[in-house]
Amino acid sequence: MKKLLLILAITGLATMAPVQQVKAQIPIVDIIKNAIKKVIKAIDLQIQKQQNKVIWLQNAQKTLENTMSKLKLDEITDWVDKQKELYKGYYDELRKVKAVIAYYKRIKDITEKQVHLVNEYKRAWGLFQQDKHFTPDEISYMGDVYSGILDESIKNMDQVFLVINSFQTQMSDAKRLELINEASDRVDVNYNDLKAFNQQGILLSLQRAKAQNDVDITKKLYGIQ
Known part of the structure; x- marks a missing residue:
């Protein structure tokens, strides 16, 4: 990625693909957005499903405890022996379900990072295409880099x-x-690469802005104070 950022600063990239080709590649972002929506919806449904199961198990546990409290002392030992495995099963199941909920919430966090990545890409890509400081070949190259990150x-x-x-x-x-953990690490790397690439592009644009008025316009474009 560092090599890519350095290449971006070089003008007249004659070997790059036409802008039209890049624009044809970029719609993969729609694939990612649809996948993200499906994952978030699936996770929300699964979390609700698992939470309902936790409630059911907790209610079953409470029923068992209430039953035990009503038994006479001389009946408790015999009752506990008979219910020991069932009791253990409830606790084991409850622990497993809570673990599944934790996994799903972790996956949802990763998925939401993907949302931020896609939003950051869309914002920057739209601004760079409006920036007059980049040649068509450079814009095309940026599109290739974005396509790689989105892939x-x-x-x-x-x-x-x-x-x-x-x-x-x-x-x-x-x-x-x-x-x-692997998915989370890769999302972080992709997002950091994307932000670094965008920042490099903005700095290059500012360097090419000559007149103060041009600098002000460029800063306004990218929301720089």
Whole structure:
């Protein structure tokens, strides 16, 4: 990515693809946005489903405890022995469900990071295309870089889908956590690369602005005080 940022500062990039081609590639952002919406909706539904299950388990636990409190002392020992495994099952299930909720919330956090990445891309890409300090070839090159970052975002979404599907298949908690952490790290890298690339472009534009009026217009374009 650092090499890409350096290349951006070079004018007259004759080998770059036409702007029209880049604009045809960029709609992959729609794929990402649709995937994000599906993931968030699926996570919200699953969290609600799992939370309902927690409530059911907690109510069952309360019923058991109330039943125990009504028994006579000489009946408690025998009753507890009979219900020990059932009691244990409730606690084990409750713990598992709460763990699933935690996983889903972590995945939702990752997905929302993707939302920020896509929004940051759309904002910057729209502004750079309005900036007269860049040649068509440079704008085309920027589009290629954005396409690369968005392609990586799709891979991140695939990782998130894999973790969601893992709750329906056999996968260890350790492996599930590993996949979640990997997806989170990659989203952070993509987002940081995107912001760095955007900042480099803004600085280059300001450097090319000659007259003070031109500088002021450029700062206004990018919302710089």
